[in-house]
Amino acid sequence: MSSFLDLGVPTKLAAALADLGITTPFPIQSATLPDSLAGRDVLGRGRTGSGKTFAFVLPVLARLAESKSPRRPMRPRALILAPTRELATQIEATIAPLAATLGLRTLTVFGGVGANPQIKGLKAGVDVLVACPGRLADHIQQGYASLDAVEITVLDEADHMADLGFLPVVRRLMDGTPREGQRMLFSATLDGGVDVLVKRFMHKPVTHHVDSAAEAPIEMTHHVLHVRHDDRFPVLVDLTAAPGRTVVFTRTKRRAKTLTRQLVQAGVPAVELHGNLAQNARNRNMAAFSDGSAQTLVATDIAARGIHVDDVAIVIHADPPVEHKAYLHRSGRTARAGAQGTVITLMTDDQQSEVRDLTRKAGIKPTTSKARPGDALLAQLAPGERTYSAPVSPVAEPIEESNGGGQPRRGRPSGTRGAA
Structure with a gap:
């Protein structure tokens, strides 16, 4: 060589x-x-x-x-x-x-x-x-x-x-x-x-x-979790409460902000990254994610290109992206430079056709499994003891619909610790 x-x-x-x-x-x-x-x-x-x-x-x-x-x-x-x-x-x-x-x-x-x-x-x-x-x-x-x-x-x-x-x-x-x-x-x-x-x-x-952008790197393992609509947030809390850095992707800036607040309320230290943040807030949130004081980063597609933090263990598509190129760019936040990484897409019943088309165009063959909160599969995908900074109440704050960044299905949570 x-x-x-x-x-x-x-x-x-x-x-x-x-x-x-x-x-x-x-x-x-x-x-x-x-x-x-x-x-x-x-x-x-x-x-x-x-x-x-x-x-x-x-x-x-x-x-x-x-x-x-x-x-x-x-x-x-x-x-x-x-x-x-x-x-x-x-x-x-x-x-x-x-x-x-x-x-x-x-x-x-x-x-x-x-x-x-x-x-x-x-x-x-x-x-x-x-x-x-x-x-x-x-x-x-x-x-x-x-x-x-x-x-x-x-x-x-x-x-x-x-x-x-x-x-x-x-x-x-x-x-x-x-x-x-x-x-x-x-x-x-x-x-x-x-x-x-x-x-x-x-x-x-x-x-x-050097390699095809339409092919996912072999260091990544890809999983699709077929979840009930009301289970999306508790499943996400379970995965993000595991040790290690996790990046969660949403389609809209509003949803990234809301989801960050919900995760923090559920006891998961999380920060947000999207275009509505001032530069000092971006820097502060990225520093918190890099130094480990926030183990989860919730980001939009545009922000995906700018995230380069070592040792991201898991990328979670809380909202499946619109196109396959976005899927590959999002997923590229893990398994960087030859490291191992896990990519998880949360899919509800009405998203099955969309996700199937997305993964086909991306050139990947994910493992698809049904998942409920507390399933052993979640511990296999994100191993380690779950830790929370506050009591978890996963069903109290269901996450928003994925198709438009509108109002949450229930009342908006209050402020975010560590997020701008």
């Missing part, structure tokens, strides 16, 4: 990786690094958790370190675009320590926080700018940033940018970068609107399909 040095990663950068305990390249890295380090345009497809971030971070840093171009105010030398604040923050956390070893400066810009610190950083000059499209476009419009010195542009989760309607602003941003610059695009899928970006901005790209 090739090492990072064998693939062309500079010695200093490979040593910095080794200091972080990273010595063996993942398949997506082994496939793309020879081309990206040589300056070629690269299309890299690998499932979530496959190591895509290092696959573009390493060539960006290596090529900038070799470049003779100077760092200039408000003119970044490399641009990494990400669709969500969480993903941008996590890319920054990956790239910053490696950049520091090479004497390179990084900056992250996104909405939901004050612009002044970002403007100050841009004026000071940065080598690598990690950005969400909207806030970066604002800075450019106000004259605080220009992309005319960008040597390397990376689009991460490009298919998600297309899904969120970001393509027009992404096109405008990329139009502002030099045509001769290197472009890399990494995503779990390379279809739909992504083709527009490829045809318009990439020059003879080398495409690497």
Whole structure:
């Protein structure tokens, strides 16, 4: 098996990786690094958790370190675009320590926080700018940033940018970068609107399909629990009260907020993550989930792309997603980087056809079982002693209908501990 040095990663950068305990390249890295380090345009497809971030971070840093171009105010030398604040923050956390070893400066810009610190950083000059499209476009419009010195542009989760309607602003941003610059695009899928970006901005790209985004990784085990409507919440409480980190997905922001409150009332430490939260609340909730003070994170599909926390044992689809790509992206929060993980979908009678179609398109064959609260099967899927921070009253707060984010079926619970 090739090492990072064998693939062309500079010695200093490979040593910095080794200091972080990273010595063996993942398949997506082994496939793309020879081309990206040589300056070629690269299309890299690998499932979530496959190591895509290092696959573009390493060539960006290596090529900038070799470049003779100077760092200039408000003119970044490399641009990494990400669709969500969480993903941008996590890319920054990956790239910053490696950049520091090479004497390179990084900056992250996104909405939901004050612009002044970002403007100050841009004026000071940065080598690598990690950005969400909207806030970066604002800075450019106000004259605080220009992309005319960008040597390397990376689009991460490009298919998600297309899904969120970001393509027009992404096109405008990329139009502002030099045509001769290197472009890399990494995503779990390379279809739909992504083709527009490829045809318009990439020059003879080398495409690497390391694994199919339509196939679930073998490290995951997939289960569908056929439950009665009134049993959905007590079954969810049983699963989330087990030891270890659990991510629960809902279809709507309102439902994520409500379900978080209900879990906390039931004695399960839980926090929420969705687009209605201010950035400080997002940071606080993600910190609580990461440090273990909240063992359950309740999130929406959009937030799914930005969650990268190690050792997530279980992903639960409290609401089956609308499309199979969302199922795969949600499920990718567990079984990351070769670890084991369990994916559970809660299904009621009226969702059987929907879930059957969803799993077929996702290319998985889940184990389907009927489940009631207290069944031994729940302890098998989520082993360990259940712990609660308050007495559990599972039938008092049934969860909402899954088809619209309307009012709960009963009275709304009161405030949430640990959630914004």
